[in-house]
Amino acid sequence: MRINCPICGDRDHREFYYRGAAMARPDPDAGEAAWDDYVYLRENPAGETRDLWYHASGCNAWIVVSRNTLTHAITSTELAAES
Amino acid sequence: MGILKNGFSGLRVLKEGLTGNKGWTPHWRDPEPKAEYDILIIGGGGHGLATAHYLASVHGLTNVAVLEKGYIGGGNIGRNTTIVRANYFLPGNSEFYSHSLKLWEGLEQDLNYNVMHSQRGIFNLFHSDAQRDAFVRRGNAMINQGDDAILLDREGVRKHLPYLDYDNARFPVFGALHHPRGGTARHDAVAWGYARGADSRGVDILQNCEVTGIDIEGGGVKGVQTTRGAIKAKKVGIVVAGRSGQVAAMAGMRLPIESHVLQAFVTEGLKPVIDNVVTFGMGHFYISQSDKGGLVFGGDLDSYATYAARGNLPMVEHVMEAGMTLMPMIGKAKILRSWGGIMDMTPDGSPIIDKTDIEGLFIDCGWCYGGFKAAPASGHCFAHLIATGRPHEAARGFRIDRFRTGYGIIDEEGTGSQHNLH
Numbered sequence: 001m002r003i004n005c006p007i008c009g010d011r012d013h014r015e016f017y018y019r020g021a022a023m024a025r026p027d028p029d030a031g032e033a034a035w036d037d038y039v040y041l042r043e044n045p046a047g048e049t050r051d052l053w054y055h056a057s058g059c060n061a062w063i064v065v066s067r068n069t070l071t072h073a074i075t076s077t078e079l080a081a082e083s
Numbered sequence: 084m085g086i087l088k089n090g091f092s093g094l095r096v097l098k099e100g101l102t103g104n105k106g107w108t109p110h111w112r113d114p115e116p117k118a119e120y121d122i123l124i125i126g127g128g129g130h131g132l133a134t135a136h137y138l139a140s141v142h143g144l145t146n147v148a149v150l151e152k153g154y155i156g157g158g159n160i161g162r163n164t165t166i167v168r169a170n171y172f173l174p175g176n177s178e179f180y181s182h183s184l185k186l187w188e189g190l191e192q193d194l195n196y197n198v199m200h201s202q203r204g205i206f207n208l209f210h211s212d213a214q215r216d217a218f219v220r221r222g223n224a225m226i227n228q229g230d231d232a233i234l235l236d237r238e239g240v241r242k243h244l245p246y247l248d249y250d251n252a253r254f255p256v257f258g259a260l261h262h263p264r265g266g267t268a269r270h271d272a273v274a275w276g277y278a279r280g281a282d283s284r285g286v287d288i289l290q291n292c293e294v295t296g297i298d299i300e301g302g303g304v305k306g307v308q309t310t311r312g313a314i315k316a317k318k319v320g321i322v323v324a325g326r327s328g329q330v331a332a333m334a335g336m337r338l339p340i341e342s343h344v345l346q347a348f349v350t351e352g353l354k355p356v357i358d359n360v361v362t363f364g365m366g367h368f369y370i371s372q373s374d375k376g377g378l379v380f381g382g383d384l385d386s387y388a389t390y391a392a393r394g395n396l397p398m399v400e401h402v403m404e405a406g407m408t409l410m411p412m413i414g415k416a417k418i419l420r421s422w423g424g425i426m427d428m429t430p431d432g433s434p435i436i437d438k439t440d441i442e443g444l445f446i447d448c449g450w451c452y453g454g455f456k457a458a459p460a461s462g463h464c465f466a467h468l469i470a471t472g473r474p475h476e477a478a479r480g481f482r483i484d485r486f487r488t489g490y491g492i493i494d495e496e497g498t499g500s501q502h503n504l505h
C-alpha cells in the first residue's frame with residue numbers, strides 16, 4: 001500500500017503511523033455519550049472509509065486518507081489541517 | 084443419543100478400515116430452517132458452534148439454530164495458528180483463559196472427537212533484564228491463577244531449543260517463560276467437533292444462511308432476516324468475529340471494535356524439528372510445527388482497519404526478518420502459503436461477552452488475535468449468559484460498558500485503551 005502524502009508525494013505506508021477513523025472531535029463538555037462515541041465506538045465500515053495517518057518518517061503532517069477497506073485502494077488524500 | 088450411536092473409537096476405526104470405510108456418515112445434518120427457534124446463534128465459527136454445543140449439553144436447550152453465512156470452518160476458526168495457552172496476567176483475562184484451558188483438557192472426551200490438542204509447551208523468550216522481570220511477574224500471576232509457568236535461564240532454554248541464535252548481537256536470548264500446558268490443536272477439527280456435538284443433540288446448523296437483518300420490536304428482539312428466509316426467535320446471540328460491526332449495525336448498534344487483518348504463513352512439510360511453540364520477544368514472530376510437518380508461523384497485525392482477508396508486504400518482511408534473526412536454520416524452508424483473517428479488535432485488546440440494550444439480544448465479540456484458545460470458554464460462558472441471563476463467573480469482566488464508564492478496562496499489554504494500540 002502506498003499513500004500519497006499531499007506534501008511529499010507517493011510513499012510506502014511504513015512511513016506512516018495509523019491513528020484510526022477520522023472523526024470530528026466533540027466539544028470538551030459535549031457529554032459522556034458524545035465522547036464515548038468519539039473515543040471508542042466505530043462504524044468500522046466494509047468499503048469506503050476515511051482515516052487519519054501521520055507521516056512520522058516524513059514531513060510530520062496528519063493526513064486524511066479515503067480508502068476502501070475491502071480492496072486497499074486509496075481514492076484520495078488531503079491534509080487533516082485543510083479537511 | 085447420536086453421539087453414542089455414531090461414536091468414534093479405536094475399535095470403530097479398525098472395523099471401518101477392514102470393511103472399506105463404508106460406514107462413515109456426515110458429521111452433522113443439513114436441515115431446512117424452521118420458521119422459529121428458541122435461540123438463534125449468528126455465526127458458525129468456533130465460538131458460535133461452541134455456544135450451541137454448551138447450550139445443548141450444559142443447559143439442555145436444543146431448539147437452537149446456528150446461522151452461518153458461508154461454510155463451517157471457513158472463518159477465523161480455520162485460519163488461525165492454533166495456539167492454546169493460559170498465560171494471561173490481568174484479573175478478568177486470567178481466570179477466563181484458565182477456565183478455557185481446563186475445558187480444552189477435557190474437550191476430546193466431551194466431544195468424542197479428536198481435535199489433536201497437543202500440550203507441547205510454549206516458550207516465550209526474553210532478551211533483556213527488564214523483559215525477564217516482566218515475565219517473572221506474569222509467571223507469578225499464572226501460578227497464582229493455578230496454572231503453570233517455569234522461568235528458564237539461557238542454558239535451561241538451550242536444552243529444549245538448541246537451534247536458536249543465542250548470541251545474536253542485537254537480540255541475545257536471556258531465557259524464557261515456559262508454559263508446559265500450552266500448545267496447539269487442529270483448528271478446523273475444533274469447529275467440526277463442536278458442530279457434531281451440537282447437531283447430535285438436536286441443534287440445526289444452517290450453512291449458506293447469511294443474516295441480513297435483525298428484527299426488533301418494542302425494545303426486544305423478535306428474530307432475524309436471512310438469505311434463507313425470516314426466522315423468529317426471542318433470544319439471539321451475535322458471534323461473528325471480524326464482522327461484528329456489521330451485524331451489530333443491523334440492530335442499530337455501534338461497537339467499540341475496529342476490524343484488522345492478521346497474516347500467517349506455512350512452509351512445505353519438513354521432518355520434525357520444532358516440537359513446541361516458540362515466541363520471539365523482540366519482534367513479531369511465533370512458530371510451531373504442524374503434524375503434517377509444515378512450519379506454521381505469524382506475526383502482528385498489519386495495523387490499519389481492513390476487511391480484505393489478505394495483508395500487505397511490510398508485515399511479511401518483518402515476520403521473515405524476525406524469524407531469521409531468531410532461528411536462522413529455517414532460512415532454506417520454502418513458504419507454501421500465506422493468508423489473512425479479519426480480527427475484531429477492541430480498544431483494550433480484551434473481549435466482550437454481554438447483553439445488549441435490546442432485550443434478548445446478546446453479543447460475544449472482540450477476540451482480537453487470540454480467540455482460538457478462547458473458543459471453549461467463550462462458548463461455555465456465552466451459553467451460560469444466554470440461558471440464565473447472568474454472566475458466568477469466569478467472564479464477568481468482559482462487559483461492553485467498560486469503555487464508556489472507564490471502569491474495568493482490561494489492558495493486558497499496558498499500552499492504553501485506544502483503538503490503534505493493540
Ligand SMILES: Cc1cc2nc3c(=O)[nH]c(=O)nc-3n(C[C@H](O)[C@H](O)[C@H](O)COP(=O)(O)OP(=O)(O)OC[C@H]3O[C@@H](n4cnc5c(N)ncnc54)[C@H](O)[C@@H]3O)c2cc1C
Pocket residue numbers: 125126127128129130131150151152153154156157158159160161162163164165166167292293294295322323324325326330345346347381422423424425450451452453454455456457458
Ligand atoms: C492468522 C491468524 C492467526 C491466529 N492465531 C491464533 C492463535 O494462535 N491462537 C488464538 O487463540 N487465536 C488466534 N487467532 C484468532 C482466532 O482465530 C479468532 O479470534 C477466532 O477464531 C474468532 O472466533 P470464531 O472462531 O468464532 O470466528 P470465525 O470462524 O471467523 O466465525 C465467525 C463466523 O461468522 C460468520 N458470519 C459473519 N457475518 C455473518 C452474517 N451476517 N450471517 C451469518 N454468519 C455470519 C462468518 O462467516 C464466520 O464463519 C488467529 C487469527 C488469525 C486470522
